[in-house]
Amino acid sequence: MKKEQYRIVRNKRIAPGTFELVLEGNGNVDGEFVHIAIPGFYLRRPLSICDKGPGSLTIVYKVVGKGTKVLSEMTEGTVLEILTGLGRGFDPDACRGEALLVGGGLGVPPLYLLAKELKARGKKVTAVLGFNKAEELILVPQFESICDAVTVSTVDGSVGVKGFVTDAIAGMDRSYDYFYTCGPMVMMKAVCRMVECPGEASLEERMGCGAGFCYGCSIETKNGPRRVCKDGPVFKKEELSW
Amino acid sequence: MVKDLSVDLCGVHLKNPVIPASGTFGFGLELSDAFDLNLLGGISLKGTTREARYGNPTPRIAECEGGMINSVGLQNPGIDVLVDEKVPALRRVYGGCVIANISGFSLDEYRECCEKADACKGIDIIEVNISCPNVHNGGMAFGTSADSAAGVTAAVKSVCRKPVFIKLSPNVTDIVSIARACEDAGADGLSLVNTFLGMRIDIARRRPVIANKMGGFSGKAVFPVALRMVYQVAHACRIPVMGCGGVASASDVIEMMMAGATAVQVGAENLRNPYACPEIAEALPHLMEELGINSLKEIIGTV
Numbered sequence: 001m002k003k004e005q006y007r008i009v010r011n012k013r014i015a016p017g018t019f020e021l022v023l024e025g026n027g028n029v030d031g032e033f034v035h036i037a038i039p040g041f042y043l044r045r046p047l048s049i050c051d052k053g054p055g056s057l058t059i060v061y062k063v064v065g066k067g068t069k070v071l072s073e074m075t076e077g078t079v080l081e082i083l084t085g086l087g088r089g090f091d092p093d094a095c096r097g098e099a100l101l102v103g104g105g106l107g108v109p110p111l112y113l114l115a116k117e118l119k120a121r122g123k124k125v126t127a128v129l130g131f132n133k134a135e136e137l138i139l140v141p142q143f144e145s146i147c148d149a150v151t152v153s154t155v156d157g158s159v160g161v162k163g164f165v166t167d168a169i170a171g172m173d174r175s176y177d178y179f180y181t182c183g184p185m186v187m188m189k190a191v192c193r194m195v196e197c198p199g200e201a202s203l204e205e206r207m208g209c210g211a212g213f214c215y216g217c218s219i220e221t222k223n224g225p226r227r228v229c230k231d232g233p234v235f236k237k238e239e240l241s242w
Numbered sequence: 243m244v245k246d247l248s249v250d251l252c253g254v255h256l257k258n259p260v261i262p263a264s265g266t267f268g269f270g271l272e273l274s275d276a277f278d279l280n281l282l283g284g285i286s287l288k289g290t291t292r293e294a295r296y297g298n299p300t301p302r303i304a305e306c307e308g309g310m311i312n313s314v315g316l317q318n319p320g321i322d323v324l325v326d327e328k329v330p331a332l333r334r335v336y337g338g339c340v341i342a343n344i345s346g347f348s349l350d351e352y353r354e355c356c357e358k359a360d361a362c363k364g365i366d367i368i369e370v371n372i373s374c375p376n377v378h379n380g381g382m383a384f385g386t387s388a389d390s391a392a393g394v395t396a397a398v399k400s401v402c403r404k405p406v407f408i409k410l411s412p413n414v415t416d417i418v419s420i421a422r423a424c425e426d427a428g429a430d431g432l433s434l435v436n437t438f439l440g441m442r443i444d445i446a447r448r449r450p451v452i453a454n455k456m457g458g459f460s461g462k463a464v465f466p467v468a469l470r471m472v473y474q475v476a477h478a479c480r481i482p483v484m485g486c487g488g489v490a491s492a493s494d495v496i497e498m499m500m501a502g503a504t505a506v507q508v509g510a511e512n513l514r515n516p517y518a519c520p521e522i523a524e525a526l527p528h529l530m531e532e533l534g535i536n537s538l539k540e541i542i543g544t545v
C-alpha cells in the first residue's frame with residue numbers, strides 16, 4: 001500500500017451517470033482497486049482499476065451517492081489523494097485455455113485490464129457484457145478490439161441478446177476452461193451456478209480502511225472469514241459459499 | 243532543542259504517546275509493510291475473546307459526518323491464536339509497547355483470557371474492554387454499571403501481574419463513578435473512551451445502513467465529548483489514563499494530554515488514513531517547539 005497524489009487528466013461522462021476518470025501520478029500502480037479520498041467525506045471510496053499505463057490509471061465509475069457525485073464534478077488538474085496497491089485482483093494465470101469474461105454494468109470495467117492481460121498471455125478470450133439498456137453500454141468497442149468474441153445482452157433487448165448475461169451464455173452453447181465475473185451479486189451467483197468450469201468472482205462490500213486492518217469488510221467463505229479488501233475482492237468460485 | 247516525547251504507563255516506557263486504538267490497527271502486522279511500526283509508542287491490538295468469533299453480518303461500516311459507525315462485532319481468532327501466533331509475529335518487527343485488548347461475555351471469559359495474556363511474553367499491558375454485553379445479566383454491558391465494572395476489574399486483577407487498564411464505555415450517565423469503581427477495584431489505569439452507540443438509516447431503502455442496526459460511532463466528531471470525559475476522569479482518579487476518541491492530529495494529542503491523558507490512542511482516523519499515527523508522531527516535536535514544550539510529560543493534566 002502507498003498513499004499518493006494523483007492528478008485528474010480526464011473526468012468524462014461516457015454514459016448516463018457514468019464517468020471515465022483518468023489519473024496521472026508517479027510510478028506504476030498495482031492492486032485491484034484504489035481507495036480515493038474525496039474532500040468533505042469521512043471515508044475513502046473504493047474504485048477498481050479499469051486500465052493502467054506507466055504513471056497513469058483509468059477508473060470507470062457510476063454516480064450512486066454523494067461521494068461519487070462530488071467526484072463527478074471535479075475538474076481536470078484537481079489532485080486526489082489515493083491509496084494504491086490494494087486488493088487481490090483476477091489471476092490471468094489461472095486460466096489454462098479459453099477464458100470467459102462475464103461483466104454486468106459497472107462490473108464491466110474491472111474486466112478490461114484482465115482481458116488485456118489474458119491476451120498478452122495468448123489466451124482465447126470471450127466476453128459477455130450485460131447492461132440494462134442501449135444507453136448504458138460502456139467499453140464495448142474497447143472489448144471488441146481485444147477479445148476474440150464479444151456478446152452483449154440488455155435487459156430491455158435494445159441491443160444484443162434480450163435478457164441477462166446468463167441468457168446470453170445459455171445461447172452460446174460452448175464450454176470454456178475458466179471464467180471471470182464481476183457485477184451485481186445476483187448475477188455473479190447465477191454465473192457461478194451456471195458455468196461449469198472453475199472461475200473467480202469480484203465481490204463488493206462496504207469498506208472502512210480498504211487495506212486489511214479494520215475487519216469491516218469480512219465475508220464468510222468455505223475457508224473461514226476473509227476480508228474483501230485484502231484477501232479479495234476476487235475470490236475463487238470454490239471458496240465462495242454460494 | 244531535542245524534544246522528549248516519551249511517557250511512562252505504569253512502568254512501561256513509551257517512546258511517544260501515540261497508540262493506534264484497538265480494532266483500528268488489526269494485530270499490527272497488517273500494517274508492517276506500510277511503515278516502520280517502531281515509530282509508534284504502543285499498539286493496542288484488536289479485541290480478543292476466548293473463542294474465535296466471526297463477528298457481525300455486513301454492512302459493518304456506515305459513514306457519518308465527521309465520523310463513522312462500526313459493528314465489526316469482535317471478529318477475532320481467539321486468545322490462543324493471539325498469544326501463540328499474533329503477538330510473537332508482531333514482536334519480530336516491533337519493539338514498543340504491545341497492549342492486548344480483551345473482551346468477554348462472562349467474568350470467567352475475561353479471567354481466562356487475561357490470564358493467558360498475562361502469561362504471554364510479548365504483551366506489556368492488558369486493556370480490558372468492558373463495553374461487551376454480560377450474558378449472565380440480560381446482556382447489559384459490563385461497563386454500564388459501577389458494580390459490574392468493578393466486578394470485571396477485580397476478576398481480572400486477581401489473575402494478572404501486568405498492568406491492567408480498564409477501557410470505559412462513554413454510553414453511561416456518570417463515567418466518573420464507573421472510573422472510580424474500577425480504580426477502587428484495583429485497576430492500574432483507564433482507557434477512555436470506547437465508541438458511542440449510534441445508528442444510520444438508508445432513507446431510500448428504508449432500513450438501517452448497518453446490518454446489526456446499531457453500532458459504535460467514533461471519529462473526529464466525538465473529540466470534544468471524549469476530551470471532556472478524559473478531563474473529568476483524570477482529575478477524579480490517581481491512576482494513569484489513555485485518552486481516546488476523535489484524535490486526528492498532533493494538536494489533538496496535546497489537548498488530550500493537557501486534559502489528563504498520559505498516552506493517547508488514535509482510532510477511526512487510521513481507517514481514513516493508515517499513516518495517521520506515524521504522521522502525528524512526526525508532527526509532535528514541531529508542535530511542541532511552537533508551544534514551547536520540551537517534554538510531553540510536563541503537560542499531562544496541566545489544565
Ligand SMILES: Cc1cc2nc3c(=O)[nH]c(=O)nc-3n(C[C@H](O)[C@H](O)[C@H](O)COP(=O)(O)OP(=O)(O)OC[C@H]3O[C@@H](n4cnc5c(N)ncnc54)[C@H](O)[C@@H]3O)c2cc1C
Pocket residue numbers: 033043044045046047048049059060061062063064065066067068069087106109110203204205206207233305
Ligand atoms: C473493491 C470495490 C471496487 C469497486 N469498484 C467500482 C468501480 O470500478 N466503479 C464503480 O462505479 N463502483 C465501484 N465500486 C462501488 C463504489 O465504491 C461505490 O459505488 C461508492 O463507494 C459509492 O460512494 P457514494 O459516496 O457515491 O455513495 P454513498 O451511498 O453516499 O456512500 C456512503 C458510503 O457507503 C459506501 N458504499 C456505497 N455503495 C457502495 C458499494 N456498492 N460498495 C462499497 N461501498 C459502497 C461508500 O463508500 C461510503 O462509505 C467498488 C466497490 C468496491 C468495494
Ligand SMILES: Cc1cc2nc3c(=O)[nH]c(=O)nc-3n(C[C@H](O)[C@H](O)[C@H](O)COP(=O)(O)O)c2cc1C
Pocket residue numbers: 208214216263264265266288289290312314316343371409435436437460461462464486487488489507508509510511
Ligand atoms: C472498526 C473499529 C473497531 C473497534 N474495535 C474495538 C475493539 O475490538 N475493542 C475495543 O476496546 N475498542 C474497539 N474500538 C473502539 C476504538 O478502540 C476507540 O475506542 C473508539 O473508536 C474511539 O476512538 P476514535 O474516535 O479515535 O475512533 C473499535 C473502533 C473501530 C472504529
Ligand code: FES
Pocket residue numbers: 206207208209210211212213214215216217218227228229230
Ligand atoms: S475494509 Fe478494513 S479490513 Fe477491509
